Amino acid sequence: ETGVTQTPRHLVMGMTNKKSLKCEQHLGHNAMYWYKQSAKKPLELMFVYNFKEQTENNSVPSRFSPECPNSSHLFLHLHTLQPEDSALYLCASRVGPGGGTGELFFGEGSRLTVL
Amino acid sequence: QQQVKQSPQSLIVQKGGISIINCAYENTAFDYFPWYQQFPGKGPALLIAIRPDVSEKKEGRFTISFNKSAKQFSLHIMDSQPGDSATYFCAASIENSWGKLQFGAGTQVVVTP
Secondary structure (H helix, E strand, O other), X not given: OOXXXXXXXXXXXXXXXXXXXXXXXXXXXXXXEEEEEOOOOOOEEEEEEEOOEEEEEOOOOOOEEEEEEEOOEEEEXXXXXXXXXXXXXXXXXXXXXXXOOOOOEEOOOEEEEEO | OOOEEEEOOEEEEEOOOOEEEEEEEOOOOOOEEEEEEEOOOOOOEXXXXXXXXXXXXXXXXXXXXXXXXXXXXXXXXXOOOHHHOEEEEXXXXXXXXXOOXXXXXXXXXXXXX
């Protein structure tokens, strides 16, 4: 496989459930990101990891918990979510500052619906 | 506070026409301005990008115009084709900030046959 792969593509969960989103990149990049995409709104940066270390938490509620065990994998653990958390969650990766063209490579997203 | 403002929210253009999308930004430290294209069911993909040392960049039918003094940049799609129907996002960042892009809200472009 190449590029950025996200699983699952669709997820429906109740407000008391615990679930996880997974992202894997096969590009040899150093930085990985979680973005939230809601209809008619800008993509919202949630978390940034570089070399497995979290370098950005954009005031995200604690019900979202990221995990980056290595430079190729990124998880977003979800618990006690609210209906307004329903959105498309996008994972992205890039080479890192000073390298490459600055391009972010996105996965196809995980469509989350919270009932 | 939205750092990048994009307009229009949507536009419909006939095949062969010109699509124009505008963006404005506030932070003068931004030095990297990409445009991303997103098709339904897919993630955004980089279309074209510009840095503020040039006023225009062209790649095929896609052109970015950049006005540093006005803090504005725009995407022109020439000879629009039905395959160009997608949502377009402008973005801006400080290049060495680990790619923390600030995105516009997106423009849905529909090209009619």
